[in-house]
Amino acid sequence: MERILSAIFSREPYSASRNFLITAIFWLVLGTSVGLLASMQFDTPDALSGIAQLSFGRLRPVHINGVLIGWLSMGYAACMFYIIPVLAGRKGLWSELLGNWTMVLWNLAMVAGVLTLLNGDTEAREYAELAGTIHIGGASIQILDWAVLVVLLLLGVNAWMTVMTGTEKKWYVSIWYFLGALFWFPIVYIIGNRAFVHLDGLNDAITGWFYGHNILGMWFTVGGIGIMYYLIPKFTGNPLYSHTLSMIGFWTIGMFYAPTGTHHILQSPVPEWLKSVAVISSIFLLVPVLTVLTNFFMTLKGKWSTAADHVPLRFAISGGIAYLLTCIQGPFQATRSVNWYIHFTNWVVGHAHLALLATFSFFVFAASYYIIPRVTGRKMYSKRLAVWHFWLTLYGWIIMVVDLVIAGLVQSAGWHHGIPVDQWVIELVPYWWIRSFSGVLIVLGQILYMFNVYKTVFSPRQCEELPHSPTGIIYV
Amino acid sequence: MRINYFVAGGFVVLIFLVIIFVTTVLPASTFRPVPTPAAHQYTPKELAGRNIYRREGCFYCHTQFVRYQDRGGGEMVLAGDYMFETPHLLGTERTGPDLSNIGGKYADEWHKAHHRNPRKMKPGSIMPSFSYLSDKEMDELVAYLQTLGAGRKLPGWVAPPQEMRDEYDAIKSHVNVNSSAAANAGRGIFMQNCAACHGIRGLGNGPISLTMEKKPANFTRPFYKNYSDAMWYWRVKEGVPGTRMPRWGQSLGKEQMLYLVAFLKTLPQDSQPAGAEIHSIEQVDDPFALDTNFKTIDNMMKTSGNPYGTSRNLGESR
Numbered sequence: 001m002e003r004i005l006s007a008i009f010s011r012e013p014y015s016a017s018r019n020f021l022i023t024a025i026f027w028l029v030l031g032t033s034v035g036l037l038a039s040m041q042f043d044t045p046d047a048l049s050g051i052a053q054l055s056f057g058r059l060r061p062v063h064i065n066g067v068l069i070g071w072l073s074m075g076y077a078a079c080m081f082y083i084i085p086v087l088a089g090r091k092g093l094w095s096e097l098l099g100n101w102t103m104v105l106w107n108l109a110m111v112a113g114v115l116t117l118l119n120g121d122t123e124a125r126e127y128a129e130l131a132g133t134i135h136i137g138g139a140s141i142q143i144l145d146w147a148v149l150v151v152l153l154l155l156g157v158n159a160w161m162t163v164m165t166g167t168e169k170k171w172y173v174s175i176w177y178f179l180g181a182l183f184w185f186p187i188v189y190i191i192g193n194r195a196f197v198h199l200d201g202l203n204d205a206i207t208g209w210f211y212g213h214n215i216l217g218m219w220f221t222v223g224g225i226g227i228m229y230y231l232i233p234k235f236t237g238n239p240l241y242s243h244t245l246s247m248i249g250f251w252t253i254g255m256f257y258a259p260t261g262t263h264h265i266l267q268s269p270v271p272e273w274l275k276s277v278a279v280i281s282s283i284f285l286l287v288p289v290l291t292v293l294t295n296f297f298m299t300l301k302g303k304w305s306t307a308a309d310h311v312p313l314r315f316a317i318s319g320g321i322a323y324l325l326t327c328i329q330g331p332f333q334a335t336r337s338v339n340w341y342i343h344f345t346n347w348v349v350g351h352a353h354l355a356l357l358a359t360f361s362f363f364v365f366a367a368s369y370y371i372i373p374r375v376t377g378r379k380m381y382s383k384r385l386a387v388w389h390f391w392l393t394l395y396g397w398i399i400m401v402v403d404l405v406i407a408g409l410v411q412s413a414g415w416h417h418g419i420p421v422d423q424w425v426i427e428l429v430p431y432w433w434i435r436s437f438s439g440v441l442i443v444l445g446q447i448l449y450m451f452n453v454y455k456t457v458f459s460p461r462q463c464e465e466l467p468h469s470p471t472g473i474i475y476v
Numbered sequence: 477m478r479i480n481y482f483v484a485g486g487f488v489v490l491i492f493l494v495i496i497f498v499t500t501v502l503p504a505s506t507f508r509p510v511p512t513p514a515a516h517q518y519t520p521k522e523l524a525g526r527n528i529y530r531r532e533g534c535f536y537c538h539t540q541f542v543r544y545q546d547r548g549g550g551e552m553v554l555a556g557d558y559m560f561e562t563p564h565l566l567g568t569e570r571t572g573p574d575l576s577n578i579g580g581k582y583a584d585e586w587h588k589a590h591h592r593n594p595r596k597m598k599p600g601s602i603m604p605s606f607s608y609l610s611d612k613e614m615d616e617l618v619a620y621l622q623t624l625g626a627g628r629k630l631p632g633w634v635a636p637p638q639e640m641r642d643e644y645d646a647i648k649s650h651v652n653v654n655s656s657a658a659a660n661a662g663r664g665i666f667m668q669n670c671a672a673c674h675g676i677r678g679l680g681n682g683p684i685s686l687t688m689e690k691k692p693a694n695f696t697r698p699f700y701k702n703y704s705d706a707m708w709y710w711r712v713k714e715g716v717p718g719t720r721m722p723r724w725g726q727s728l729g730k731e732q733m734l735y736l737v738a739f740l741k742t743l744p745q746d747s748q749p750a751g752a753e754i755h756s757i758e759q760v761d762d763p764f765a766l767d768t769n770f771k772t773i774d775n776m777m778k779t780s781g782n783p784y785g786t787s788r789n790l791g792e793s794r
């Protein structure tokens with residue numbers, strides 16, 4: 001017990017990064033399992049009926065907040081807490097203790113979040129469901145919103161102070177991306193979870209989707225790219241292909257990502273000019289995406305074959321390819337003529353998983369296999385498990401996304417043929433079975449991953465010093 | 477060196493503030509639609525129902541906006557309809573049907589039975605069962621659902637769209653809709669497909685009408701004399717959105733629909749045979765019992781101010 005406590009509230013360099021990662025993986029397994037459970041309700045709707053906490057409408061927000069706020073955001077925090085000090089030329093964070101407290105607070109907020117969501121306390125805005133409503137006098141306060149805001153600010157302060165007190169005076173691009181993300185996201189989060197301004201109907205939707213899209217754009221995208229800009233040169237041993245391109249990418253993301261929110265409600269009666277702004281900036285997103293990917297893939301030049309042995313690099317490459325797919329799909333489906341057809345269908349759910357599972361989760365997987373050996377001083381417990389994790393998750397998402405894209409097209413074809421939604425829904429059941437099957441693969445992969453990481457972290461150290469390996473290839 | 481970073485950082489902040497201003501503050505201050513009749517101010521009970529709708533995550537599967545292309549979804553929504561909808565429940569997935577116009581489509585009891593066990597009312601449905609809701613919660617939820625779209629009306633007379641008139645013109649030579657032979661053929665089809673709702677005499681009181689809040693049309697109303705052949709054809713083919721009138725174009729052939737037009741044309745009367753019982757439900761075993769009760773009332777016509785159909789008027793008097 002004492003050992004655990006001292007590991008949690010440690011001041012050791014990189015202990016916060018390690019602790020964040022360990023807990024993030026727990027939320028990953030929980031979040032994906034809940035997703036699987038939710039998916040199975042489409043196949044056998046009566047299996048659990050009668051239990052309020054397990055009905056689909058309650059599980060879905062738990063799934064989303066579990067994987068987005070629990071797994072991915074915490075995973076990002078872990079990566080930032082490792083990469084920022086290294087790049088800033090410091091040993092460890094400005095305050096590891098503060099970092100660890102942030103981790104504890106974040107986990108407490110997630111536990112409370114899952115329990116309150118299951119019991120029906122939700123804000124009912126997509127991606128902003130966390131509420132934790134308490135009533136003081138006449139006012140009701142959503143404490144979990146504030147808790148998340150506080151942890152984000154603590155994260156920001158720590159990162160900022162680490163950069164400012166570091167010895168390295170020249171900022172590598174990853175630092176730009178991280179500090180940008182840590183500036184943008186808290187603001188986006190306040191706006192998205194505003195309980196203090198009342199907006200009428202459609203204005204509420206406009207602002208809600210400003211948040212809904214920017215949690216993806218200004219946080220997951222920016223953070224994920226920052227991680228990759230650090231890892232790819234490390235994995236390959238090549239210098240970054242072009243710093244100019246990376247800066248163009250940064251500025252165009254800052255300009256074109258944030259106004260795209262309204263493309264989520266493109267056919268609702270909101271002002272036309274706003275829709276046009278959203279569509280045009282969605283298409284302009286091709287600029288940052290293509291610069292970023294050119295940079296990634298040119299940096300990989302000559303090193304593709306190393307992916308055969310280098311498990312983290314495999315994750316990084318497949319994440320990069322999924323990113324390309326996501327970001328071709330994104331602007332394509334944001335145009336009015338395509339959106340007209342695929343909106344409201346399962347296609348969109350497929351897109352969400354392509355972005356958040358196949359791309360950004362893979363980036364964090366890659367980073368974790370690189371970081372864990374370095375912060376714990378132990379080689380990964382098993383390479384074989386890591387390879388299994390890779391294949392199960394890769395096939396899982398491919399099956400899921402292809403399946404949902406087809407399901408979306410079938411769905412829309414039926415509607416536009418004039419078949420009422422409630423009659424056509426039966427046609428989708430086979431696709432939902434396939435989704436559950438892919439979910440089984442993915443969840444299995446994550447369990448192996450968790451097992452592998454926990455075995456690594458909690459087993460005794462094999463040697464004092466890890467053998468030197470800049471690319472990390474021998475650690476996994 | 478550092479100073480450059482601060483200048484750049486300043487730009488990041490500036491750009492972001494401009495974007496926030498343009499995409500959230502500007503719409504919030506310039507986009508002020510006027511409330512329409514469909515914008516509904518909720519009573520406490522309905523509001524409680526709305527909160528249950530949010531709490532149970534109905535909006536993850538049900539959208540609340542009808543788009544231009546959703547032909548079966550009922551009347552289009554307007555910006556002003558949403559004035560009292562905070563937080564919004566527009567939704568993103570249409571796993572189940574759009575609910576913008578659900579109000580009045582079914583009776584309260586239907587909704588309750590459906591929520592308790594959707595499979596009972598719609599075999600093969602994948603909607604979760606909400607049997608765990610208490611009776612009070614169920615009442616509130618249904619009260620909320622019945623408000624949706626209840627005030628949404630078309631502005632006036634609707635004519636068949638041009639594409640439908642063209643289609644009708646192209647096929648009208650197949651059947652002479654003014655012949656009594658065609659009307660007789662139409663009666664057969666009507667008895668098989670329509671009488672269960674519209675009643676054998678087209679009075680809108682077939683046995684299934686019991687389960688409906690928006691009752692089937694009563695074709696004997698003089699009002700229907702105004703209908704052109706293309707209009708009848710259109711209504712039969714495309715159904716009446718937001719009601720349970722099916723879209724027969726999905727299951728009947730074009731000729732069959734023309735026969736139906738020929739039959740429907742014969743139903744409107746010069747004056748309205750009606751009475752208090754007009755919406756009493758036809759007894760299946762004694763279908764002609766209603767005959768004796770018919771009375772003529774003129775002002776029935778005056779009250780049906782909306783030529784679109786009877787549903788909205790019934791909805792209003794609820």
Ligand code: HEM
Pocket residue numbers: 032033035036037038039060063064067068071126348349352353356357361435436438439440442443536568569571
């Ligand atoms: C790290 C992995 C994952 C991430 C980041 C993720 C993320 C998401 C997101 C963002 C949505 C919302 C989609 C939307 O708003 O349209 C969603 C929905 C969903 N996810 Fe996942 N997901 C993951 C894994 C899984 C797995 C393994 C399953 C199991 C089959 C699953 C099943 C579902 C289901 C059933 C929905 C609801 C779809 C609907 O409403 O129709 N997810 N997920």
